[in-house]
């Protein structure tokens with residue numbers, strides 16, 4: 001279990017075990033790779049981040065992951081791998097998220113990307129991301145670096 005503070009100084013617990021905090025998490029986050037590039041989205045308020053969001057009622061977390069990737073980037077998922085789960089103890093609420101690695105099949109232009117400006121393809125995630133104002137706060141804590149290490153070891 002990794003424990004650290006996030007960008008807003010909230011405590012985050014990250015684990016690569018099988019659903020350690022909740023069997024039915026309400027949030028998902030999906031680290032996507034399309035060909036040799038990372039696929040992200042540009043959230044209108046938060047900035048560039050990997051796609052994700054809330055699990056809707058009647059939906060599994062895995063289904064939410066596939067839906068959010070399509071809504072926010074227009075991408076279809078070839079293969080979805082569960083990576084781990086993290087829990088953020090916020091000031092007002094606790095958020096539990098499944099993290100996935102998704103291998104993308106194709107990118108289909110969409111009429112809307114909902115609360116985002118759509119897909120962003122990057123050859124590299126910037127090393128100095130914490131200082132980049134165009135990137136989202138959810139990209140600025142140890143969840144990203146730990147999960148990327150794990151993904152690079154196993155899949156890419």
Ligand code: GTP
Pocket residue numbers: 006007008010012029088090093095097137138141
């Ligand atoms: P909406 O209802 O979609 O507007 O979302 P919200 O702003 O109420 O946020 P949400 O319920 O998704 O999360 C509540 C709080 O948890 C946020 O304000 C953040 O402080 C924190 N949080 C949510 N997701 C993450 C994340 O991926 N990483 C970190 N570090 N904190 C998060």
